[in-house]
Amino acid sequence: MSTGPALVSILRQGDTLVASIHTALDDSEMIRFQNDLVHQIGEHRARGVIIDVAALDVLDSFGSRTLRTIADMARLRGATTVIVGIQPDVAYAMVQLGMGRVGAHTALDLEEGLAYLSSMRNGRHKAAP
């Protein structure tokens, strides 16, 4: 991200990373975002990742696939991913496109996403043998 305002931001909150996409990304920017995020999961020893896509007006097959890839990679690195803020129109288009299942947990907004992550953490502790 050489010039202009940042396209994405990745913030840390405890052991959770909150990644927000601020504007439409093209494919190479999307891949860069994916690499940055996966790298930071290791760097910050994150247990949870929230990806906020509220600013995106389009999530096409490539975008959806990249989100799924991020979620899969994060899971392999020991972190749970929640995608938040998918707009209703975008959700409809994704279902029509056949990308209804993004392979990650989704939540309505940031608050719900954080709530899900903390319930996951508590649930896991309780469920642990």
Add this chain to the structure above:
Amino acid sequence: MAALIPMLRRIVGARVGQHPAAEDLVQETLARVLAAKDRIEPGMIEPYAITTVRNLVATMWRSGDREQRNRHRLHDPNEPRDIEESVVATEEQSAITEALGRLTEREREVLLAHEVSGRDTRSLADETGSTAGAVAAQLKRTRARLRVEYLLALEKVEPPTDRCRPVLLALSSADRRRQRELDAPRHLLECDLCARLSAPLLGRGPTREDEVHVPITSDPDIVAARQAARELAVRAGFSGTDLTLLATAVSEVARNIVKFATSGDVTIELLDQPQPGIRVVARDTGPGIPDVGRALEDGFSTAEGLGLGLPGARRLMDEFSIVSEQGRGTTVSMTKWFDKKG
């Protein structure tokens, strides 16, 4: 008469010195005196000659002055100054001559009569028993042809295919129906020469507010294409979900171009017949799709990924068609009708 010459030389010499025109003035005076000899009373020849030579000198200075005063008007600011420019001008001139030569005699005559001699279409029409409108239409066609022939002559090339001339002509005359018949945009993708030559022709005709053309070569163009589609659709009154569906579908077809064909373009145009809508045409010069039927099935793809591009785009739009020729490329046309409920 010859006796006058030394005296005249003296007078002229006194007034203009070593001026290059001095001898001319003397001779001119003699000529005038000779011409008027019969009207001059005897003995008055000498004073007559003196007056004449004085007048001629005065006239010379006066016209010299006038020329000086008006010299700036002779300067043509468009005249090329350095050699390079004048070479270009010569080339342009010979190209236009060549192009004129390629018109039929009749076309050339009418064009020159109108453009150079300034004759109006009505008088030209009367000559041939035609109407002013028909002559104007013919002139328009001739000019369009002249533009094409000029560009060809300037580059000193002959178009490589039979389609080149008709396509260039359709572009030159801004004839949209003909362009569609010939599938001109596809030809421009396939033919490098026409793509280059057509650049100055494309701006012709009224600029259209209801059409956007996005060349696609790399992934940022995918975003550009879908944003262009969205903007156009907003202007046409699309809203909400339709916009997102449209943008997503444009994104898919544009991505196919980048992924499979490396270059192509996406044209987005508003329709008002048979009902308001928006049409997206994606053309590429890629390898083509061997089995279009299978490419439209969910889950089929020759590249990595889920292969949802085409069938997904088809579900997002109201109408969808695809033409693919192996080795030549693929054209995807899809339409979304404007849903007033949305």
